[in-house]
Amino acid sequence: MGVAVAVEDLSKYFGKQVVWEGVTLTLPAGEISVLLGPSGTGKSVFLKTLVGLLRPDRGSIWINDQDLPRLSERELYATRRLFGVLFQDGALFGSMNIYDNVAFPLREHTKKSESQVREIVTEKLEMVGLTGAEKKLPGEISGGMRKRAGLARALVLDPEIILFDEPDSGLDPVRTAYLNQLIIDLNQQTDATFLIVTHDINTARTVPDNIGLLHHGHLAMFGPREMLLSSNEPVVRQFLNAQRVGPIGMSEEKDDADLQEEARSGEELGQLPPIPIQLQPSDGRSRRAERTPGQWCRENGVEPPPGSFEGRRADPDPDPWDDRPTITLPVVRRPA
Numbered sequence: 001m002g003v004a005v006a007v008e009d010l011s012k013y014f015g016k017q018v019v020w021e022g023v024t025l026t027l028p029a030g031e032i033s034v035l036l037g038p039s040g041t042g043k044s045v046f047l048k049t050l051v052g053l054l055r056p057d058r059g060s061i062w063i064n065d066q067d068l069p070r071l072s073e074r075e076l077y078a079t080r081r082l083f084g085v086l087f088q089d090g091a092l093f094g095s096m097n098i099y100d101n102v103a104f105p106l107r108e109h110t111k112k113s114e115s116q117v118r119e120i121v122t123e124k125l126e127m128v129g130l131t132g133a134e135k136k137l138p139g140e141i142s143g144g145m146r147k148r149a150g151l152a153r154a155l156v157l158d159p160e161i162i163l164f165d166e167p168d169s170g171l172d173p174v175r176t177a178y179l180n181q182l183i184i185d186l187n188q189q190t191d192a193t194f195l196i197v198t199h200d201i202n203t204a205r206t207v208p209d210n211i212g213l214l215h216h217g218h219l220a221m222f223g224p225r226e227m228l229l230s231s232n233e234p235v236v237r238q239f240l241n242a243q244r245v246g247p248i249g250m251s252e253e254k255d256d257a258d259l260q261e262e263a264r265s266g267e268e269l270g271q272l273p274p275i276p277i278q279l280q281p282s283d284g285r286s287r288r289a290e291r292t293p294g295q296w297c298r299e300n301g302v303e304p305p306p307g308s309f310e311g312r313r314a315d316p317d318p319d320p321w322d323d324r325p326t327i328t329l330p331v332v333r334r335p336a
């Protein structure tokens with residue numbers, strides 16, 4: 001069931017610049033977590049620190065009883081194989097066709113024969129819906145297909161942890177919806193622990209089991225999706241609901257004068273929008289980390305915003321499928 005990643009009091013500086021300090025969170029094994037935050041708050045630096053491409057200045061990253069920052073280069077090299085990473089631009093080699101791009105980590109890190117490589121590459125390309133695109137160069141396919149090729153390459157070493165850096169950047173809303181469905185389906189099929197950095201509020205609201213928010217050099221909050229979507233903490237509320245009212249300004253923090261002016265202008269926050277139900281795997285099975293809609297709110301005595309979890313009963317359901325939307329298309333196989 002995947003592996004948990006426990007981050008303890010992690011800090012990263014570049015010279016005098018604080019990227020973030022004192023970050024503590026646990027990515028639960030096999031669950032999907034989303035990391036949000038304004039641009040430049042160090043989300044990409046956080047992912048690179050997790051995989052060991054950057055060293056933190058303080059703190060621990062525990063995986064399988066190993067503290068990553070304390071490992072030697074050689075131990076770290078081995079531990080890195082637990083990770084699959086989808087970088088922002090897909091990071092494909094432009095002169096290699098899709099097949100060779102996806103085969104690359106296998107040829108580099110394993111002693112598999114070419115026929116074994118073929119079997120694995122074919123399987124992963126099928127998982128991401130790219131069968132038939134093997135001979136294409138990255139420049140000859142759409143942005144959405146490049147992301148999926150990058151994802152297939154991230155999958156070939158059967159990672160326990162998959163990190164996605166803005167997988168939806170540059171994609172239109174329809175492609176984003178397909179990609180999100182693919183992510184849910186892969187999580188169901190692979191069992192791995194997922195961390196997704198995104199700016200897409202709809203993704204953040206419907207895809208993850210957990211949400212974290214980096215803001216102003218700190219982790220403002222990390223926890224179950226329902227906790228953040230019902231939170232009235234100003235930064236969390238502003239970000240998850242894409243509001244102008246709140247502590248985050250156009251280019252930097254609003255100062256006290258700005259905030260007082262905002263309070264005077266009487267712009268209202270209003271009611272939180274309803275918490276949507278989570279996106280479900282397209283094969284009709286339940287998510288790995290399935291929780292009853294509203295469970296966290298009930299267990300913690302939090303009244304969810306009116307209209308939350310529409311389309312699902314809030315109580316444990318003997319037949320959990322009867323009121324779920326049916327998805328009939330084999331979504332993961334559709335070409336972009």
Ligand SMILES: Nc1ncnc2c1ncn2[C@@H]1O[C@H](COP(=O)(O)OP(=O)(O)O)[C@@H](O)[C@H]1O
Pocket residue numbers: 014019037038039040041042043044045046
């Ligand atoms: N290798 C690096 N050396 C120095 N500064 C860096 C490096 N990588 C990122 N930064 C700085 O760290 C901050 C966070 O960057 P980043 O993680 O890319 O933000 P985000 O992904 O949240 O938009 C930025 O100010 C960026 O300029």
Ligand SMILES: [Mg+2]
Pocket residue numbers: 043044045165
């Ligand atoms: Mg980034």
